[in-house]
Amino acid sequence: MTPDTAVREAEHAQDDPWGRLNPRLFLVNLSVVATPLATFGATTVLTGGEVNLQVLITCATFLITCLVISGISLMRLITTRYRITEDRVELHKGWLFRSQRSVPVDRIRSVDLTANPLHRIFGLTSLKVSTGDQASSGGGLSLDGLSNRDADALRSRLSELRHARQGLRTADGDTDTTIAELDWAWLRYAPLTLWGVGGVFIAVGSVYRTLHEMKIDPLELGIVKDLEDRFGSVPLWYGILVALLVIVLIGVAGSTATFIEGWGGYRLDRPETGMLRVRRGLLITRSVSIEEQRLRGVEVAEPLLLRWAGGARVKAVASGLGDEDENSSRSRLTPPVPLALARRIAADVLGAEVSPTDEADLAPHPRAALRRRINRALRWVVLIAAPFVGLGLWLTPALVHTGWITALVLLPVCLAFAHDAYRNLGHAVHGPYLVTRAGTFTRRTAAVQRDGIIGWSITRSVFQRKAGLLTLGAATAAGSGVYKVRDVSVSEGLALAEEAVPGLLAPFIERHPARR
Incomplete structure (x- = not known):
């Protein structure tokens, strides 16, 4: 100058x-x-x-x-x-x-x-x-x-x-730049989350702690005493069922109210060339802009209940959205929407006819990955049922029977979750994207641009080494930072890394001479 x-x-x-x-x-x-x-x-x-x-x-x-x-x-x-x-x-x-x-x-x-x-x-x-x-x-x-x-x-x-x-240039005012707008029919997906029920317990705990700090016993309040006088004579099992029903209803109402407040007035558009903008919020209004040249892919998330109802959410895999908390909030492109619409929005955001999260032919994972999930499910059954059996051997045989009944009920449920988690595993190299999918309580399918991958992380637990598996992590400066291909065979994982980004992993691979 x-x-x-x-x-x-x-x-x-x-x-x-x-x-x-x-x-x-x-x-x-x-x-x-x-x-x-x-x-x-x-x-x-x-x-x-x-x-x-x-x-x-x-x-x-x-x-x-x-x-x-x-x-x-x-x-x-x-x-x-x-x-x-x-x-x-x-x-x-x-x-x-x-x-x-x-x-x-x-x-x-x-x-x-x-x-x-x-x-x-x-x-x-x-x-x-x-x-x-x-x-x-x-x-x-x-x-x-x-x-x-x-x-x-x-x-x-x-x-x-x-x-x-x-x-850059501003989008033509006569051109419709809208990608998606709020449809109140999506409100049916609002209760399909556990956050509402969890929020009830958090709110009750916060109120109890505040009153406790003020040296006030919540159980001695007049309102609590009135409820105890009216319903104190009902059977215990009936009181528990009514309490659970009330908690679920309050949780559903809370989830619905959260959806309305957070996504009221929602609109996803392109206000100018090379820029995505998400506007949403009823009480707290938000307008978030994402530069498309910093976009490295998309992630389609399907929480369990939402997946059963045919819904999903779309997040942007982009750099420059702040720290972990800011990225989690600012990367949301949609509320819970129908799965078909989520796929269309993902394709539109990436500028493709069909989203790679939907079009990619995902390769299945080895059967050893299924065995790992079955073993994990069995461990959960034992951990939940064992306390009942242990206390029963010490106190009363009734608890032992409760433990066995609990195990018999949980066993098929946990095994079903294990098989679902295995079916959800998959990976593929699809054009310019690495596509990976995993999860059962929340199934996540992420498509990350291969030229945005800056490194690989390979992790192997003791059990994975015995099973001949590894977890391959694609490191990128966008989104959550690492997108993992879980429980893939060693040879397949190394081949995938080489195919996705040729030469990036080669200097760290030790090659043994062939045995004669």
């Missing part, structure tokens, strides 16, 4: 005004104080107006913490300023600890918008500029508290700069 060029850029930078976060962010920060007040009110109602010293101390501590958080957020509102020049985005913030960040436009990979319910009430949104670094703090910047208009203007401005520098 010549001195004259540097001077001109400095002059342009001085002409670009600095922007600030929207003042309405102060109201959002102040609303945090409502949480401890609501907690105190709910505790007062549950205890019938009897509030002990521990409750007061806990709620006061919570209130002080929220006030400190509000103060820190207010300081961020006062000190944060940003601007966009012709070649970079600059962010300055902090008072005691000052932070200055500058991101070149050439490095910007996506601009995402997120708005939680409080932000939406006050017409605000958060803008995140991602540079594609895997580490969460490795690049990019965030502006939390822009007005919707300012956020849209900033995203449009950055898009124009990227177009000018990378030769």
